[in-house]
Amino acid sequence: MSKVFHLSIIIATLTIIPMVSLAFAAETAGEYLDRKAEIWNLFFRMMTVAFVVGGVIAGTMVWQVWRFRESNPKAKPTPYEEKGEL
Amino acid sequence: MVLELKKARPVWQIMFSTHHTDVGLMYLIFSILAMFIGGAMAIALRVELFAPGAQLIEDSMSFNRLFTTHGTTMIFLFLLPSASAVGNYLVPIMVRYKDMAYPKLNAIAFWMIPPAAVLVWLGMADFGWYANPPYSVISSPAPAAEMWIFGLKVLGVSSILGSINFVVTILKCKHPDLSIGKVPLLAWSFLSSSIIVLAAMPTFAAALLMLLTDRLGATGFFNPAVGGDPIAYQHLFWFTFHPEVYVLVIPAIGMMYEIIPRFSRRPIFSQGSGIFAFVMLSLVAFASWAHHMYATGMTFTEKTVFMIGTLAAVPASAMHVFNFLATMWNGRIKFATPMMWAVGGIALFFAAGAGGVVNSAMPLDFITHDSYWVVGHFHLFVFGTIAFGTIGFIYYLFPYVTGRMYNEKWGVVHFILVFVGACITFFTQHILGLYGMPRRIYDYPEIDSWIQMNALISVGAMIMLVGMGIFLANLIYSSAKGKPANLHDPFGLGGKYYYPYEQRNPHH
């Protein structure tokens, strides 16, 4: 368990640090910043993240619904069902 | 469980009963009634907005009154009572106690709701469900505003009484053999949401009193003309009503925790992480209220604090989604109507959450604030997630309440229509918001993109209307003429999947 925990902390750190440093590396404001462009660009970056994550989650759900429905030829009774308990 | 229609009792016996299933039944019937009333208002709004110019509603004041009453009805008279209905039915059974801890208090909490509803519906206040001062103090017509304030006051007290009852029932009345960690997640969800209500609601109760005395001219808490601060009201309001979102969503997630393992024929993936995520959500619920107020002229630091508080709620919600998907994994899933609603609800829950994360990024508030994006976003939560879970659970409870089975085919048609309608309506509203259309407007200028999207949104709303009509017909017809349900296994899932639903109302 602790190995897993350490591993996940390492992975998290490896992803967070570059992201944060990237974000903070941007230069300070020029005189007339194009507010519209900055904000909409941020919006599209956020939407890219949201749609990628959404694609993964929605894809998983659709696949699960298709694969684990009881009418799927591959469906077999779960162990809990056979024991008749929950 | 009550089987009202098999052994009919006089109505007054149910009305004056304090038994938890009787009170639950009254909550259920009232909340379904309120859902249809609030839904009819939504349809009127959508017909009006179908095209620029007046369609159905003659003047903007009627429109303003309608959207205010629509919001108030859906949140306080549909979602809160329907959650209480489910809790009343199942929480005592799940903690193995004979009734709620305080049965009379329970009945009183219910009977406070209809008079409050009458106040709200007859008054038709016009200031939006958030009663934003100074408009609500100096400009909003009487007596509608006062009626709304009194109605909400009563509803707040009712919800506090109900919450005390749930907390005591779960913590003090559970069977001694049942450890708190083994209490089913549905009961856990009521424990968490009730604790949030107890911590959050008094703030709004205070704000309502201050608003009332302001309107009477006795004080000037929120009236800048006499030195008050309107922003203070917004803090008080959102301190209650951001957590209130979690009060609504947590029981809906609890209902999904009941439906999904049953129909997947597997136990919940992790009871532990479900409990952890509930507790997390109830704590961080209080860290994000002012993200509704970025546009009130907050400083950079304040915005940052509340953005972090908002993002902090995401991991817990994501754990719930993981738990659901992992429970379904390797299952043998029967897609009966309740399961469809639960799975559809999870999908929209994710979409709403992702929209919320995007929204919490502070500069994006300049795009989305008080636009149709916000309308689409919170409807994905309150309708797409909470009402989906609730409607699924109404189907799930139906055989136990009536002793009869609903019509499965029409249940599926209902789900498909509403799911498609909800996607069309609420996702288009997001885009419409990006094109800059403000919310709470009676009419809009003839901008091509706005006209097209508004028409599309109204079509989606009509599709939902058809679905809901089928729902109503199914409920009425099936409870009178449906096939008798096999109460040991109404959904044909096999195995021993149930809590002791044989528990009977002593009045039978």
Added chain:
Amino acid sequence: MGHSNWPEWIYVAVVVALLCYVGAEAWNIENLVEHVPEDAEVIKVTGQQWFWSFEHEDGTKEIGELHLKKDHAYKFEITSKDVNHNFNIHEYVVLLDAVPGQINTVWFSPNEAGEFDIQCREYCGLIHYNMRALLIVEDV
């Protein structure tokens, strides 16, 4: 009763990492747009039921119309005379509440000439839906 396992921890770690990214990006952009240029010209904006009025630095007043010059920086000082309004030029992503008894500031620099809509985005009563004004950006 099941228990959590390592995929769940990795999943939570990924979610937290993404949230950190979102937070850092948002913080960064907010920091950029809040930095007001020193030579920004102040425009006093007043909302009242149900129209907008504007006052330039030189004292010129306008009602329902605002004339600005392209590629100049402007800082709006927004307030209200009666109830809460919200000053919004959607095209330029300018948005801030007009609150009575309080002055809120937001700045922008129009980089395109033309006519743009100004609207109220905070519910303010009867004619909220038509509380509009026109921004005219002139090419100089």
